[in-house]
Amino acid sequence: MRSRAACALSLALGSCLVASGIAWRDASGSGALTLAELMTRMASTSGVAAQFREVKELKLLVAPLVTRGTLYFVPPDRLARFTSEPGFSALVIDGSVLRYHDDPQGEAIDLSQSPMARAFVENFIVLFNGDREGLERVYRADLRSGEEGWELRLTPRHAPLDRLIEVITMRGDESGMREMVVQDSDGDRTTTTFVAVDANRAFDPEEIDRLFSSGLPLRDDGP
């Protein structure tokens, strides 16, 4: 049960992973971006803050669900994702620790010992360390780029991820990544678009403590 929950959490975090790397640009300006370049720049980012809008199209619901929130990335291995609409939730990765809670005053659930969560955190670290080989052990990566932008498709190679996710598609242009689509195996689809991206965000110790120790978004973001 817990593994399954962690698996679901990891899918949601997938968007965080890539979104936190949206601030790079193709250095050559040619548009012929390579996966290696993408990975290198992910690893070299100084810090990211971005707002997102997530649209979930679930076969269970007649109309899509819309979620809004903010995410933060502090290199090399800290990431926090908070939602503000329709309700509060927080997912925090701090090194090897992964915590989730949906009540600002509530107790966070530590998922670090879940094999699935551990695998996910390891993937996260691999990605931000620029470990292309590591990433390709988990996903089949297919990067295409052209004048109108680029598209990266990540297809899970192994269980249990491949049973849950069909493909993750990220799209962006010279200004960075704009959209990510997670297509679930059961037909559900989650589309995340990123706005108000600060690719050079510097976090002071108090902000880092609030985000990663207290598990709360920065004060100007709510909840």
Place this chain on the structure above:
Amino acid sequence: MNRLVAASWIVVTVALLAFCAAKLRISTNITHFMPDSSRSELGAVAGRLADSPFSRTMVLSVGADALPTAIAAAGELAGALREHPEVAWVRSSVDDTQLERAFELYYPRRLGFLSDEPESEVPKILAEPALRESAREARRRLSSPAATVFESLVVSDPFGAFQRIVERLRGNEPALRIERGQFVTRDGRFAIVLLGTKGSAFDSARQGQLLLDLRESFDGIAGRLGGGLFLEQSGANRFAVAAETDMRSEVYVIAACSFLGVAALFFTFVGSLRGFLVVSVPPLAGILVATSASLALFGQIDGLTMMFGTSLMGIAIDYSNHLLLHHGLDTSGETGARTARRLRPSLVLGALTTVASFAGLAMTAFPAFREMSFFAGVGVATALLVTLTLLPDLLGFVPPLPARAANAAAGLARTFGSLDRMPRALAMTPLAVGLLAIAALPGLRWQDDMSQLTRFDPELVAEVERVRERVSQPDSGRFVIGLGSDGSAAVALNDRIHERLRGVIEAGGLEGTRSLHTLLWSEDLQRRNLAAVRADAGLYERVDAVFAQEGFRSGSFLPFREALLESSAPLTLDDLQSSPLADLLVPFVFPLGEQVAVVTYLRGSRSPDAIRAAIADLPGVFLLNQRTFVNDVYREFRETTLRQILVGGAFVLGLLFLRYRAWRPVVASFLPSALVAVLVLATLSLAGAPVNLLHVMSLIMVMGMGVDYGIFLVDSANRREDFGPTLLSLLMSCLTTAFVFGTLAFSTQPALHAIGVTAGLGIVLCYLFAPVVVVAMGLLARRDRGGG
């Protein structure tokens, strides 16, 4: 003594020594100081709780400069402890296996765990407003990162029956959270490991080794990881091992001090090492035989019994000393055997009255007191036997007594003989004691708090308290315990306890509880829940309609319709106990003798009376306070025990009547000890010292010796030349006893201190009162004869 007899004595002695050396196990089991199960249900519960999984749990708290270091060390320590042969289980986290298994066990049975009152509450849960709220909550959860999991569950569990179970389970966790897969305290300062031991917490040998190994493992880990690591521990076994260590060292010190004090006294009046060694033979034989017999009968000896036994030397040496002095001060050239024959009636009666005074203890409900009574009886009887059979032959090895012994005997005879010139003062003595008793005894304070009998290192107590506070909620010392004939009955009883306590919570008498009820309900309650859900014939259609109105696709909830038709057997205690969740049950349900106990821990109990009233009519259910329930047991048994002590006194009086068949010698023998008992209690009352059962036990021993003094003096009153030696013999007895119990009074253990002070004061008073009463009775006899 011929060689064959001597060889036989030596062989028996060596055999007994070998037996004791091989078998000697000192126990500090608190259950020995609790009434046995045949006398009281509460006593049985208390006794069994003291040696149940309840007391076999240890809490280890690992601190460090940084929490990650503490977590790493705790993880390594938990791993090492899992391999230890004395460790039954270790919990340092809630692992994935437990969660997966919990899902498998509970999810198919979720509809059986909806409500404690299914007939009234389930219809409300299934009513349209509640279903609409469930639909809205489901939408909210679908927008969370865990939506994928929730989406697969909501279609078969639309109103969150499983979520209710999860929330209950989460609420039952102790005051801990999980960090990096490790229990840590809420404040995030300490990593916590819980473990259960296989053996009793009071098996100090096994527990001592475990604690030693535990410390060694941790020191190794701390040495490797550094980072200011430190370990603190809580567990009943820590107190047991500390008590055993303290007692063992004190036994040696007390025995050595007694020996030296008694030896000094003998050098003064007997004047030779040989004399001392010879008179030491009977009491040493008494201790050896009593230890062997106790080991053979009980398998082990309680620590306090052993200490009491070492003190026995002070009583048993009186017989050999009496014989030695009478033989040594005899001027007619009497042989040792003849002196022994002459003194035999006094010695036998003295020993019998001593044994009789302990016989009352044998009838109390406390195994430890029965053990002490047995030890004293066997020890005194053996010492008497050796005094009468072996000692006369050994007296030939003793050099003549020094002149100061004869002078002292003559001086004592003169001093106490002069009492008959003060008849008024003699008559006033019992009267004065009586008046003092009337004034002081009503103020006597009884202390039933038996936790005060053992004193521990304050640092150990503080450490244990600190660790307990880290893992416990406030007021964790109070709990309700219920006893069922089997697991199923215990779970059903637990439902009823939960129901009653919920009423107290609603009335404000209690803040909350933690119990088995969060993990398991009775089969009957599960069936009633399921029946209440199935009784709603149009439930599926209504769920589908309400959820559709809230944006869900119609027809999505077919798995729920199937779940309504499925029939899973109710979850049972056996199911849980054979699953990876078994560890979670340990604090809440365990075998207790022939029964199964269920424990409910109380939080914020503002009204114990209301709790007691709520459970009053539930059979086999008790409200207990972990800190004071033993005291309740003692309070319940105090009167019974006192009655048994009076029975002992009646035995003594009966023996005296059998021997003397006249009231004056009986009064002369018995009254001094009775006066001493009254005077000691009055003194304790006037000093404001609370009295407990150990004070009373000490008085029994003193009274036994006091009666001996009376008997020896009464028997020697008819032979003028015996009066001086008897007074000297009793003075030595008094001083040796004062030496022995004087050392007990310096013990750090309050129980032994109480015995020492009471017996020390009592025996000196016995020595003073015995001649006074004998002389008074002599005067009375002369007056009666003169009058007649």
